[in-house]
Amino acid sequence: MELDIELQPSDLVGCRYRAVQRYRFAEQAPTEAAVRRIERAQAGRNRVLALLPDAPEPWDLQRFSRIHIEGDGEDAEFETLEALAAQATIITGAVFTGTSDGRRWRATPDVLVREGDGRYLPVIVSNHRVARPAEGRQQPLIATARLGLGAPSTGAYRVRHHAVDGYRLGLAARALAEFGLDSGRGAAIGQDRELAFLVDTGNYQPALSTALAASLPDRPRRLKECSECRFWFDCGPRLTAAxxxxxxxxxxxxxxxxxxxxxxxxxxxxxxxxxxxxxxxxxxxxxxxxxxxxxVTTPRFDVEIDIDVEAYLDQGAYLWGAFDGSDYHPFVTWGGLGTTAEADTFAGFWAWLCSVRDDAHSRGLSFAAFCYARHGENHWLTSSARRFGGHVSAAGHRVPSEEEIGAFISSEEWVDVFAAVRAQLIGPRGLGLKTVAPQAGFTWGEADLDGEASVDVYRIAAGHTDAAPDAVADARRRLLSYNGDDCRATSVVRSWLAAGAPGAxxxxxxxxxxxxxx
Known part of the structure; x- marks a missing residue:
């Protein structure tokens, strides 16, 4: 007989067995990585809560009230219903439970906003990038600071779909529908905390019904995220035994x-x-x-530069690292992403790279710059040019145009090492840099840092936490070491490939x- 488990939106994506394990091991504490993820999510919610209006402006000729609900138990659900009955303009911390398609579920929209017709707009806060600028698009949106007060407008954005975000909004809409208060639309606030993007919650309902109706598995299967799961202590040995x-x-x-x-x-x-x-x-x-x-082989050049970029979520690139075969050159800013600080950093990096390339050309030498899996580097090269193109730093360095970047990344002087690895090698655990470089004899000084962990370290390094000055300095040192080693690892892998991948x-x-x- 299948367990009667109350499902959360996160239970409907990725590992469905996680809900079963949460029932079996209710006292098992989350992993450190999960705790850090929760802290980042809460920091985003806190930022949004601070932006929401507390009272109408003098020109807002309307009744206004804001209610916050503490906790997440039965009392919170009762207080949510009371707030709805009181016709509060903004409700934060709402909790709903319900049953549909044979499943019990829990919905916790971050914000409920009363609209002019008395129905409610559920709003979620996500650490995803929920929308990207898109010329020619007309996306309904509203400033976070005007929720409950202003009318939506449109902006040139394209909304990006994330299943768990859609399920959160879809469940909240179902809960509101039970009381005749569903507006038929919801809003998602992503990494840009100042904008709420409106969507039709009806679009999520078919997939939501399918996900709710699906049977819960009776045994584990490994997914990529298993290594960070608090229940791996049980699932891992069972999978190994089987x-x-x-x-x-x-x-x-x-x-x-x-x-x-x-x-x-x-x-x-x-x-x-x-x-x-x-x-x-x-x-x-x-x-x-x-x-x-x-x-196995790979081309070599007279002058070779290995490059790696570090970004904070989708908000900006704070560190461009380059290794010239002898020295590591970091171009870094610890604050002001999206501002002139980030633009100056990128301009300085680009000026340095072009100077090395131009010097090689002037001496009749071949030149190439390398990265490992260029999707990230290409994105931030292009994005930085798009956002800051034409900016000139105090040092006189200029941010290139998108056309300049496009010409560079499509040239033979920009080489993706991962493409050469994938064409000539194969591995049962993938071919990421952290898998291949050790086979070439490379080790990282910060072995415990990876992409997600570096996000938490950056928050300390950039002063987004209450960490002491010594901790901030150490976080910056670690990120520079991590980025520098990624650059050096790419160089070592290239040399190993050129030598025929000995040992493979x-x-x-x-x-x-x-x-x-x-």
Whole structure:
């Protein structure tokens, strides 16, 4: 018999077994990474709460009241209903529970805003980028500071869909509909805390119904996020004991093999399915990287620069790092993202890079700049040019135009090392820099830092917390070390590829793949 579990929006995306484990291990504390994520989310909500109006302006000729609800238990739900009955203009901290499609659920919109017809607009605060500028688009929006007071306008933005955000709004709309108070639309406030983007909550209902009606799983399967989950202490050993194929292919990647009756890594090893069976054997033998080709190689240049960028969420790039083969060159700002401080930093980085390139050309030398998986670098190069193009710093450095950046990133002098790795290597745990570089003999000074952890360290480094000066200085040191090592790791991987990727076995799918791994 399936457990009667009250579902939250986060239970409807990613790992559905998490809800079962939360029921089984109700006292299990969240991981440190999860705590930091919760703290970032709360910081975003606090910022929005501070921006919301407390009273109407003199020219706002209307009745206005604002009610905040503390806690999240039965009393909070009762207070929510009382606030609705009182026709409060703005309600924060609302709690609803309900049942639909055979499931009990809980909805906690961050803000409820009473509209002119008496119905309510649910508003959520998300750490996602919920909308991006898009020329020619007309997206309904309203300033956070005018919620409950002003009328929506339109802006040139394109809304980005995030399933969990849609489910949060969809459930809140269902709750309001039970009292005849659903406006039919909701709003999402993302990383730009000053704008609320309006959406049609009816668009979320079909997917929400499907997600609610789906049965909860009776066993775990590994997903990418499992390593940060508080329940991995239980799921991990169970999956290992079962030799579950998701240990090798997480999420839906294993579905094609399950449909063929292959549920374990051992079964895949023995299935004679070429590359997949060889990967299973490599995973069992703890071999992280294999060669796809007989001879691995990569082009070299007279002057080589390895580049890595660090950004805070989607708000801006605060650190451009470059390694010239001898020295690490950081271009950094610890504050003012989106302002001249960030523009000056980018202008300084671009001026330095162009000076190195121009000097190489003047001496008749070949030049190339490298990164590992250029999606992030390309995004921030282009975005920085779009936001700050034409800006001239006090040092006389100019931010390039989008056209200049476009010409550079499409040239042969901008090289994605990951593309060369993916074309010539394969690995059972992926080919990220943190997987490949150790095979080339590289280690990080800040081994425990990764993309998400660096976000928390940046908040300290930029003074977004109450950390002491020594902690701020240490956070800045760690981020510079982390970025510098990413640049150096990219350089080391290139040298390793040029040497033929020594130590990496050749991928040799056979009837008994395990023999090729010996």
């Amino acid at each position: 030799d579950d194929i998701s240990l090798l292919f997480p999420g839906d990647r294993a579905e094609q093999y399950r449909l063929r009756g292959i549920d374990t890594v051992g079964e895949l090893m023995d299935a004679n399915l070429g590359e997949a069976s060889a990967l299973a054997a490599a995973w069992r033998a703890r071999i992280p990287v294999l060669r796809r080709v007989e001879r 076995p050749l991928l040799m799918p056979r009837t008994r793949p395990s023999e090729s791994m010996r």
